Amino acid sequence: MxxxxxxxxxxxxxxxxxxxxxxxxxxxxxxxxxxxxxxxxxxxxxxxxxxxxxxxxxxxxxxxxxxxxxxxxxxxxxxxxxxxxxxxxxxxxxxxxxxxxxxxxxxxxxxxxxxxxxxxxxxxxxxxxxxxxxxxxxxxxxxxxxxxxxxxxxxxxxxxxxxxxxxxxxxxxxxxxxxxxxxxxxxxxxxxxxxxxxxxxxxxxxxxxxxxxxxxNNIHRFREVQALYRQSVEHARKKLLVTSGAEVQLPVLLLLKTAAPQTLLLEIIKEYGFSAGQLPEVFALTESEPGRYIASGTHRVIRDRKHLVIAPLPPAVQSRLIIEGPGKFFFSEGRMELRKRKYEGAIPEDPGIAWLDAAAIQFPLILRPWRTGDYFYPLGMTKKKKVARFLIDQKLSATQKEKVWVLEMQQKLPWIVNHRIDNRFRVTTGTKEIVEIKYLR
Structure with a gap:
């Protein structure tokens, strides 16, 4: 036994x-x-x-x-x-x-x-x-x-x-x-x-x-190594990155002086949709002339005179953003911060903050502009409603409706960003952990 x-x-x-x-x-x-x-x-x-x-x-x-x-x-x-x-x-x-x-x-x-x-x-x-x-x-x-x-x-x-x-x-x-x-x-x-x-x-x-x-034994060691690695990366990010609106600036000379510039660069750019396979091209920008850039599905890394500038793609180019887990995300209409935490306190009334039952959320999520035919179950309702009808009821103008994005999960829409969550993802008395999402312009 x-x-x-x-x-x-x-x-x-x-x-x-x-x-x-x-x-x-x-x-x-x-x-x-x-x-x-x-x-x-x-x-x-x-x-x-x-x-x-x-x-x-x-x-x-x-x-x-x-x-x-x-x-x-x-x-x-x-x-x-x-x-x-x-x-x-x-x-x-x-x-x-x-x-x-x-x-x-x-x-x-x-x-x-x-x-x-x-x-x-x-x-x-x-x-x-x-x-x-x-x-x-x-x-x-x-x-x-x-x-x-x-x-x-x-x-x-x-x-x-x-x-x-x-x-x-x-x-x-x-x-x-x-x-x-x-x-x-x-x-x-x-x-x-x-x-x-x-x-x-x-x-x-x-x-x-x-x-x-x-x-x-190695798995246990790697977990501790990863903790030190994440700590080191976060320290370097805070020291190097400068945020200006929706753009992030990374000084090239300071990056190259770090102990592992390519590894650090990958950790920085992967949050903006870049893959490990794109790293050689992005790193090559450190030696290129100003104006050259490499794009992901949502962002560009542009070589400036002294910086690598990470900026969202223009709205006409950006179509969707894959969210693999908690973090900060940038898109054409602003930025979003997503984290998991214990459910406690009063549910915020701010439409730019969504509290979702973490047990109902499965990653990856997709952040994208709303489309004709989209529907969801508005908070407090048990019947589905087309997003188009919902936006009309909200008295949004044509240009305002063009700027509305949704969060998608397995063909469901947990959140009409900055407007209303889906009733199926609401917090309840049985909720223990929440996914908190903040929309920031």
Missing amino acids: ELLTRFIRHVYEHHLFTKNDRLLLAVSGGVDSVVLGQLCKLAGFDFGVAHCNFQLRGTESDTDELFVKKLAEKWEVPFFTIRFNTREFAAANKLSIQEAARELRYEWFTEIRKKELFDYVLTAHHANDNIETVLMSFFRGTGINGLTGIKETNDLLVRPLLFAKRTELEAFLEAQSLHFVQDASNLKDDYTRNYIRNKLLPQLAAIYPEVEQNLM
């Missing part, structure tokens, strides 16, 4: 959840999720089981669903299940099967959590999942952020098994005489993750027997 002791200690030491919380467990029927359920049962946590039938393996998918249902009955906990036409959804949204399944399940988990008043959603990601994710990130060249692995908590999503290796979960399963179902696709090497799991890591272990533990 050593794993149970470590599990309980890990949950409380890292403040993941408590005995007073209701937990919704995502259970596929595989080793990992069965172990998670058994641990929660033995530890005395209050939980329910959610199972997704993606209908990708015919009768096997139905067998898995029945297996998990019986598990829930054995544990004497609530059971929730849903069937998805995953292939149809993937084709309609131009997604891979894996991406489609992920999007479907997490949206459904959020719905069940809210409807049934669960506090957290738990998944059974473990240490080996973390190792595989880091290796994939390393080979893709995602930088230091990709080497910090899977987050243990992400809003109301918790992954409490990241401390344990798969071999430990299997040993616990055997000791508890538990059964599980095997997804045959996990044994194939068709997917990158499966290849790393089934081929690459065993080969590395033959050379470096402690490779798994070493990588787990």
